[in-house]
Amino acid sequence: MNGAISVVGIGADGWDGLPARSRRVLGSAEVLIGGPRQLDLLPAAECPGERIAWPSPLRPAVPGLFAAHEGRTIAVLASGDPTFYGIGRTLAETVGAERLNVLPHPSSVSYACARLGWALEAVETVSLVGRPLAGLSASLHDGRRLLVLSAGAETPAEVAGLLREKGFGGTRMRVLQQLGSDRERIVDGVDGTADTWPHERVDPLNVIALDLVRSPEALRLGAVPGLPxxxxxxxxxxxxxxxxxxxxxxxxxxxxxxxxxxxxxxxxxxxxxxxxxxxxxxxxxxxxxxxxxxxxxxxxxxxxxxxxxxxxxxxxxxxxxxxxxxxxxxxxxxxxxxxxxxxxxxxxxxxxxxxxxxxxxxxxxxxxxxxxxxxxxxxxxxxxxxxxxxxxxxxxxxxxxxxxxxxxxxx
CATH class of the missing domain: 3.40.50.150 (Vaccinia Virus protein VP39)
Incomplete structure (x- = not known):
């Protein structure tokens, strides 16, 4: 693939969790691009390439960044599956999907469903990474299961507050931290619901699992046009x-x-x-x-x-x-x-x-x-x-x- 850019998914388990092909690609890359957290997961001895952290704002800088390293082998690091709410979409839209060689890793959603025993195809996923909390409201329906991609340590407390405000305080709420690593942990509240969520902050690398329960007094909003x-x-x-x-x-x-x-x-x-x-x-x-x-x-x-x-x-x-x-x-x-x-x-x-x-x-x-x-x-x-x-x-x-x-x- 001429001028190919390898996009390698990596999990919280870091280098140890990567398959052999992903290790070979990262080890041979002359330029390694990613977020500081992902770059820190790579051992210097096995991955000697030049390391470059993404600039901010990211999207407008992408074409110039790759142009500056034209002719060198480039590998981009991404969290989990690069094409699932990840950098893969941005790269496809800015440099072209035909230039990408994507090597996915299990996503945090795949890990979460595995831990919870939930069917992946039956669960809706909502991302709050770089998106407003209010966007979660459209997905609140009694009896539904949601996985929320968290923006950071304070996101679960903010989600709990929104659930209470919208009449979903009885929702069972669990936070899955550091999925795939040896620090993996599931955190819940006093009685497991948003009403009594006690944690102002948790580990910033987390996914929120919601079993939605609507209060009988809350206004029911259906999924089709014609809201009350x-x-x-x-x-x-x-x-x-x-x-x-x-x-x-x-x-x-x-x-x-x-x-x-x-x-x-x-x-x-x-x-x-x-x-x-x-x-x-x-x-x-x-x-x-x-x-x-x-x-x-x-x-x-x-x-x-x-x-x-x-x-x-x-x-x-x-x-x-x-x-x-x-x-x-x-x-x-x-x-x-x-x-x-x-x-x-x-x-x-x-x-x-x-x-x-x-x-x-x-x-x-x-x-x-x-x-x-x-x-x-x-x-x-x-x-x-x-x-x-x-x-x-x-x-x-x-x-x-x-x-x-x-x-x-x-x-």
């Missing part, structure tokens, strides 16, 4: 639950796709788009700064803190945004040029969904439906309410929804 309205902080500007579920069905999010949520309000469409898959992305465009701040809080509370909020009017605020896979317009439909700008931004195959409750906007949608096709539907929801000593129906304002998929060039 009370899950959101809002001022009344909220796409209500049943209309929201129908709207997400029309938008049809798929992994890795980007949504523009225009007239974000409380951010519910963007939030639930991102909750469908960890790789989904969304940008909420909201001109009111108070509402924009509220969207940010809702996104963090519901486990998708990466939702981007742009405080601007549409269509002016759309020009600098990346190309969307789908667009939702929940407000401001009659703003001059808004529908034209959204339609022009969509690539072939992109979807557009617009909701309205006013006759003026409905007429506009009817015209666009006539020009571009798609589906034009009216969504009506009624709820049972007391009427004296009886029960009757209270009708919410009907919502007109236009959904369309953009055809090829010239459509």
């Amino acid at each position: 309205d009370e899950a959101y902080e809002h001022d009344g500007q909220l796409t209500k639950r049943y209309v929201r579920a129908a709207t997400l069905a029309a938008l049809a999010p798929a992994p890795g796709e980007l949504l523009w949520d225009i007239g974000g309000g409380s951010g519910s469409i963007g939030v639930e788009w991102m909750r469908t898959d960890r790789s989904c992305r969304a940008v909420a465009v909201e001109k009111d700064p108070v509402r924009a701040a509220r969207i940010t809080r809702n996104a963090a509370a519901l486990g998708v803190p990466a939702l981007q909020v742009v405080t601007a009017s549409a269509p002016d605020g759309l020009a600098a945004l990346p190309t969307p896979d789908a667009v939702f317009i929940g407000g401001g439909l009659t703003a001059p040029g808004l529908l034209d700008a959204c339609w022009g931004a969509l690539p072939a195959g992109g979807r557009l969904v617009a909701n309205t409750v006013t006759l003026e906007s409905e007429a506009l949608l009817a015209r666009w439906y006539g020009e571009h096709g798609g589906e034009l539907v009216r969504l009506a929801v009624a709820q049972a309410v007391p009427v004296g000593g009886f029960t009757g129906w209270r009708q919410a304002m009907p919502v007109t929804q236009w959904s369309v998929t953009k055809a090829g060039a010239g459509a």
Whole structure:
């Protein structure tokens, strides 16, 4: 492999735990690159190559670092499996997967499942390394097993605090330290739950195992769109639950796709788009700064803190945004040029969904439906309410929804 870069996984057991092939690669490398902890695991006698610690910030420095050592044999050290939340992905994206010769080691997740007797394929893994704690919230479901890749010594205490805050204080919580080494240890609390977690700090090299238990009093958040309205902080500007579920069905999010949520309000469409898959992305465009701040809080509370909020009017605020896979317009439909700008931004195959409750906007949608096709539907929801000593129906304002998929060039 011309100009190959070897990427060698190493565990907490260090040199002794490496297979012969990984030892040969590291022993013959002229340049050894890694974090200080990984480099310290290599004996100098067996690995005489020049040692270079990763600079910070890492990603922008990668191409120049390898260019500076062109023509020399290079080995990069990684914790465990390099392509599982490791440096392998960064290297593939910056220097090209074809240049990499990856030699994996068992990951900390593999070790953890082996120690706990958990089926690896049945466990969700959430990384908090370089990621906000709030991102864990989207994965909290009663009866589920989670493995959390810890950011350091204080992460388990922070996770315990989040679990208590979200109504999951009864969750069984164990911390597995130094997996694979002779210092391996499992730490738990007084009664084994997040409610009574006593440790402010543990060994920084740890994985957190959670058997999730939701309090009966806690708000139940399902795994599909249509979360309860009370899950959101809002001022009344909220796409209500049943209309929201129908709207997400029309938008049809798929992994890795980007949504523009225009007239974000409380951010519910963007939030639930991102909750469908960890790789989904969304940008909420909201001109009111108070509402924009509220969207940010809702996104963090519901486990998708990466939702981007742009405080601007549409269509002016759309020009600098990346190309969307789908667009939702929940407000401001009659703003001059808004529908034209959204339609022009969509690539072939992109979807557009617009909701309205006013006759003026409905007429506009009817015209666009006539020009571009798609589906034009009216969504009506009624709820049972007391009427004296009886029960009757209270009708919410009907919502007109236009959904369309953009055809090829010239459509």
